[in-house]
Amino acid sequence: MLGRFDYERPTNLAEAVRLFAETPSAAILAGGTDLLVELRSGRHAPRLLVDVKRVDGLRRLDVGPRGDLTIGAAVSLNELLEHAATRWSFPGLAQAAASIATYQLRNRATVTGNLCNASPAADLAPALLVLGAAVGVAGPRGARVIPVAEFFAGVKRTTLRRGEIATEVRIPAPEPELRSAFLKQQRLRGHDLAVANVAGALAPSTGTLRLAFGSCAPTPILLAPIETKGMSAVAVGAAAAAATLAAASPISDVRASAEYRRAVLPVLVRRVVAELLGGGAT
Amino acid sequence: MNGRLETATVPAGMTLLEFLRGRLCLVGTKEGCGIGECGACTVLLDGKPVTACLVLAVEADGGAVDTIEGEARDGELSALQKAFIEAGAIQCGFCTPGMIMSARGLLRRIPNPTDDEIVEAMAGNLCRCTGYEAILEAVRVAAQAKAVPHAGQMVAGQSAGGSGSQGGRLSSPRVPGEGGGRG
Amino acid sequence: MAELRVVGQPVPREDAVDKVTGAARYTTDLALPGTLRAAILTSPHASARIVRIDTSAALAVPGVRAVLTGADLDIRLGLYLRDKRILARDVVRYQGEAVAAVAADTLDAAREACHLLRVEYQELPAVFDPRDARKPEAPLVHPDLATYDHMRGVFFPKAGTNIAHHQKVRKGDSAAALAASDVCLEVSFDNPPVQHVPMETHAAIAHALPGGRVEVWTSSQSPYTVRHLLALAFGMPHAAIRVHVPHVGGGFGGKAGLGLEPLAYVLSRACGGRPVEIAMTREEEFNTTPSRQGLYSTIRLGATRDGRLTALEAEYVWDAGAYADYGVNVGRAAAYSGAGPYALDHCSIDSYVVYTNKVYGTAYRGFGHLEVLWGVERAMDRMARALGLDPVEFRRRNLLREGATTITGEPFTNGHGKPIECLEAAAEAIGWGRRPSAPSAPHKVRGKGVAMLHKAPAMPTYTSCAAIVKLDEDGAADVLVSGVDYGQGTYTVLRQVAAEELGLPIDKVHITWECDTAMTPYDWQTVASRFAYMGGNAVIEACADCLCQLRAVAAGALGVPADGLVCRDGKVFPRQDPARGIAYKDLALGYTFPNGNSIGGPVIGHGRYIATGLTNLDPETGQGRPAQFWTYGAHAVEIEVDTETGEIEVLRIATALDAGKVLNPLLCRGQVVGGIVQGLGSAVLEGFRFDDKGRLLNPNFVDYKIPTAKDLPREIVPILLENPQPGGPYGARGVAEHPMISVPSAIGNALRDALGIEFESLPLSSERVLEKILVARAPRPDTP
Structure with a gap:
């Protein structure tokens, strides 16, 4: 048994928000792949789990008329991966999702949950940061939208307010021919949390490159946009690597030392840049 | 259930x-x-x-x-179960039920998976005994048995055991053309 | 030898049907009526005095039937050295040591009660590095070591120190030989402790019975050892203890000794004889149950300029952790094997098994040889390079061959197998001598490496086992043994042996899966790659006994002399007149004449095997005969290294073993491939990490990684040679542990080839590899 708690499975959002907001020490259950591990360990002992998987609308996975994408809070990583539009339009996001955990866990783990867990190593975070994504939120005082860039407050902490539920992730329409990529360093090829991860998105028309990285600071970090027009891929890679290292503040943990993270982070950045820019100048 | x-x-x-x-x-x-x-x-x-x-x-x-x-129906082992036995995919057997269920999920979703799809589907199941090679081969064989009618005969008999004398890595021929079918 | 019908065939496992359907029952699947569930509380400290334990709140939890602490249990346990308690008593010696246990109606109640136990500790000085633990000022892990009972004449604990055992090997005059050598080198190496990671964690059920008896079901490799050690610990007659072993979900040595059985028994007693089940969580499996010992080694080699080894000196310092368990015997075995499979006239080895305040060590596949050969085989490569010789050629010149003696004085014969053939076959399979193929990217480099391996079963000189073969009414045969098939496949091999010997098809020979000390005959332990060898010989003898009985009855029935009768295809018939045969089914329970008269009786054969010719080793020199047989082998690998991230990919690994005779190629290949991948884990991934307080930092599968299906070498090439072993069944030797040994050494040697950098520490993680690359590339301080 994972503890003594009540379980509710609301079917509409208002009910979910009410249950979650009214109950002190309630937790949202979506995929459960992080929450249930916390419950088993005793580190977290909520009195109520609000299962949002059957809430109306939270299973949506919609492409808007201009190509924007909305991913409901009950959408699993595998559902995202099996969604053709995601793989065509946002390959970096697909690479990030595919790098997470195992096939079985991706049938449970949700896109939104990966963000809400607020791990510094969350693989979707950099991928969504470079796409300018935002989190749709419902709460007792209404709905709002939090850019992913403002979503993380620290290790395992988000800017969600008390009683608020993340209901979806919104990815704006991609710029024309947007390229994106994701790379992750881990201890083995099998499932592992990231030692470091890097995502990039390049809009060829403007030459603007966005880079984000994770597992090397208390939160995932989005770098300031880098203008690549007229620069070689090597030069962009070097500049991006320097900017990344300047923003990184890695720690040593059981997966890797801070020194190793500092050593591989620029490697990943250069490789992502090379993948996006190819060999030559843009 | x-x-x-x-x-x-x-x-x-x-x-x-x-x-x-x-x-x-x-x-x-x-x-x-x-x-x-x-x-x-x-x-x-x-x-x-x-x-x-x-x-x-x-x-x-x-x-x-x-x-x-x-998994077995009416006392008859599935092609997947037979393939696990014949390929030598079982040692202590503790991981085997989970392995077979992962493989079953894969074959329901993709009846004729690529090698990469097999590895991706099976890599969430740890095994400390076999080194995985025979397990991956069993899934491959089961997929082919299902894809090619009458191939069940091949895995049902004891003579499929040439696997014991194979010198090198498992290299089942792939049927070209699939892999784009998903999603 | 007559042509074999069944032995040598790729017969699938008989138990596989139960395993693919979920019908195979492991210990925690058994569920006896009324079984209580138990949980343990473990120590958060590596070294502390237990001041008091308040059990009152725990006892008040509804459903709790018993709470036990070390204070309740004044019993010492141990395989070779009785240094351990069922639950820590007075002091804890490692983080993770069980301090108290609760049995309750449900696991949840037992766990809740454990959370409510209040333990007051007083922290004591601790020592974590075995090299520090040897210093005179080190805190003593066992201040009472002098008073502990131990196996005398074999193990030598040093009172007043942390040394649980010191094994010496002395041959020739190594100091003089080193001094006279053209080339000498000294290198130090280290290996971290690692975990076996069987997929089934340790579990046991005990049912205390009236009259001081107990029945035990356990996930053990060694039912009779469990029974024997329980008898010693509790002063019970052996017949009062009945040990069952159902299916076991992997062991790799970690389930070879005594585990949770004593705790389950005392809990069952405390609960008035209700059966009690206890199973480790995965975290407890890491924190509480024993691991593979860490090792620090220093090796000195001497050689002549023309490439002959002159001497080897080694000091092996084992990190035993808090208790001796099998660790002392690992230290012993790895000493008498501690120079690798080389012909050496001069050798001196000191192997120290040293207590520290960490989770304790035990047997693990390879029994110290992977650790020792990590150093020896890296050192051999360095010597080859120092001499300007190809590493394969250098080894070829120095490997054991007929006429040489081992470092304990055993003459090497052709019957030992052919280590040189193994080396050449493995090297050939990866194209040794040709430069590695072009790397797949500019930032990657490739390299090749080889390493030798050898190992003999480490077992007492008197190790024995028995087999019973009985015939059924339908003429089929049942084999009963008490070695455990926990995955390695020996039961299938024993069925093949029996089918071959009895003249039956394989589907007419069965083996009783559950071991039961009240029903199945004695076997010492299922360890050391000796079950197919010893059990096979016992089954051959038992079959001969059956055939003798069958012939005697058939002789009476046919009115012919027994020695003219042949047993084949399930029938007994006169050699000249096969048509006059009598089927086994008509003889199995006795033969009945047409008029009703009967002769004979149920056919039950009995066979035995005992280790032959082994001697205890001389305490001062280690000279003697420790090995029933040796198995030799070699790995050759080609790897690719990402010089920017430090990742290693194994492109190809060829493993050649001299198996003597491959009894079942399907299952033998399974042992080889499985062993290689397990060895790969030790090579590039695995190792315990502790903080400065001795707390294990990676006690779960998030933080401790083992290879997955994505982590396989691109190509695995098993090569099995068949130079027969005199005395082995059909000439076979054990090969179960060997594929794992020296995988790290071969990869380390390939890494040196690829990068020009020497690695001394395991694992060869990406981080460790990149760190050395960056150091090697950093500009030297004195260069501009």
Whole structure:
């Protein structure tokens, strides 16, 4: 048994928000792949789990008329991966999702949950940061939208307010021919949390490159946009690597030392840049 | 539950794994780690492989659960089970039920998977005995047995055992053309 | 030898049907009526005095039947050295040591009660590095070591120190030989402790019975050892203890000794004889149950300029952790094997097994040889390079060959197998001598490496086992043994042996899966790659006994002399007149004449095997005969290294073993491939990490990684040679542990080839590899 708690499975959002907001020490259950591990360990002992998987609308996975994408809070990583539009339009996001955990866990783990867990190593975070994504939120005082860039407050902490539920992730329409990529360093090829991860998105028309990285600071970090027009891929890679290292503040943990993270982070950045820019100048 | 309706009242904190083993006495599903990392407790929930240790029993309410106990039909082993036996994919056997359920989920989704798809589907199941090679081969053989009618004869007999004398890596020929079919 | 019908065939496992259907029952699947569940509380400290334990709140939890602490249990346990308690008593010696246990109606109640136990500790000085633990000022892990009972004449604990055992090997005059060598080198190496990671964690059920008896079901490799050690610990007659072993979900040595059985028994007693089940969580499996010992080694080699080894000196310092368990015997075995499979006239080895305040060590596949050969085989490569010789050629010149003696004085014969053939076959399979193929990217480099391996079963000189073969009414045969098939496949091999010997098809020979000390005959332990060898010989003898009985009855029935009768195809018939045969089914329970008269009786054969010719080793020199047989082998690998991230990919690994005779190629290949991948884990991934307080930092599958299906070498090439072993069944030797040994050494040697950098520490993680690359590339301080 994972503890003594009540379980509710609301079917509409208002009910979910009410249950979650009214109950002190309630937790949202979506995929459960992080929450249930916390419950088993005793580190977290909520009195109520609000299962949002059957809430109306939270299973949506919609492409808007201009190509924007909305991913409901009950959408699993595998559902995202099996969604053709995601793989065509946002390959970096697909690479990030595919790098997470195992096939079985991706049938449970949700896109939104990966963000809400607020791990510094969350693989979707950099991928969504470079796409300018935002989190749709419902709460007792209404709905709002939090850019992913403002979503993380620290290790395992988000800017969600008390009683608020993340209901979806919104990815704006991609710029024309947007390229994106994701790379992750881990201890083995099998499932592992990231030692470091890097995502990039390049809009060829403007030459603007966005880079984000994770597992090397208390939160995932989005770098300031880098203008690549007229620069070689090597030069962009070097500049991006320097900017990344300047923003990184890695720690040593059981997966890797801070020194190793500092050593591989620029490697990943250069490789992502090379993948996006190819060999030559843009 | 394996095609039968089961009715039960469970505490909210009970995992699907505890329910299967403790309530239904379906002890073929094993616990290896309790945190979803080893895959020993893999079952199909609504046709998809999940780790039963990280699913609450109540979450399966109204759903369909398939376990290893439902894999053989009317006492007849499935092609997948036969392939595991013939390929030497089993040693201690503790990971085997979860492995077979992962493979079952894969073959339901992609009847003729590529090698990469097989590895991706099976890599969430840890095995400390076999080194995986024979397990991956068994899934390959089972997929082919299903894809090619009458190939079941090949795995049912004892003579498929040439695997013991193969010198090198497993290199089943791939049928070209699939792989684009997913999603 | 007559042509074999069944032995040598790729017969699938008989138990596989139960395993693919979920019908195979492991210990925690058994569920006896009324079974209580138990949980343990473990120590958060590596070294502390237990001041008091308040059990009152725990006892008040509804459903709790018993709470036990070390204070309740004045019993010492141990395989070779009785240094351990069932639950820590007075002091804890490692983080993770069980301090108290609760049995309750449900596991949840037992766990809740454990959370409510209040333990007051007083922290004591601790020592974590075995090299520090040897210093005079080190805190003593066992201040009472002098008073502990131990196996005398074999193990030598040093009172007043942390040394649980010191094994010496002395041959020739190594100091003088080193001094006279053209080339000498000294290198130090280290290996971290690692975990076995069987997919089934340790579990046991005990049912205390009236009259001081107990029945035990356990996930053990060694039912009779469990029974024997329980008898010694509790002063019970052996017949009062009945040990069952159902299916076991992997062991790799970690389940070879005594585990949770004593605790389950005392809990069952405390609960008035209710059966009690206890199973480790995965975290407890890491924190509480024993691991593979860490090792620090220093090796000195001497050689002549023309490439002959002159001497080897080694000091092996084992990190035993808090208790001796099998660790002392690992230290012993790895000493008498501690120079690798080389012909050496001068050798001196000191192997120290040293207590520290960490989780304790035990047997693990390879029994110290992977650790020792990590150093020896890296050192051999360095010597080859120092001499300007190809590493394969250098080894070829120095490997054991007929006429040489081992470092304990055993003459090497052709019957030992052919280590040189193994080396050449493995090297050939990866194209040794040709430069590695072009790397797949500019930032990657490739390299090749080889390493030798050898190992003999480490077992007492008197190790024995027995087999019973009985015939069924339908003429089929049942084999009963008490070695455990926990995955390695020996039961299938024993069925093949029996089918071959009895003249039956394989589907007419069965083996009783559950071991039961009340029913199945004695076997010492299922360890050391000796079950197919010893059990196979016992089954051959038992079959001969059956055939003798069958012939005697058939002789009476046919009115012919027994020695003219042939047993084949399930029938007994006169050699000249096969048509006059009598089927086994008509003889199995006795033969009945047409008039009703009967002769004979149920056919039950009995066979035995005992280790032959082994001697205890001389305490001062280690000279003697420790090995029933040796198995030799070699790995050759080609790897690719990402010089920017430090990742290693194994492109190809060829493993050649001299198996003597491959009894079942399907299962033998399974052992080889499985062993290689397990060895790969030790090579590039695995190792315990502790903080400065001795707390294990990676006690779960998130933080401790083992290879997955994505982590396989691109190509695995098993090569099995068949130079027969005199005395082995059909000439076979054990090969179960060997594929794992020296995988790290071969990869380390390939890494040196690829990068020009020497690695001394395991694992060869990406981080460790990149760190050395960056150091090697950093500009030297004195260069501009």
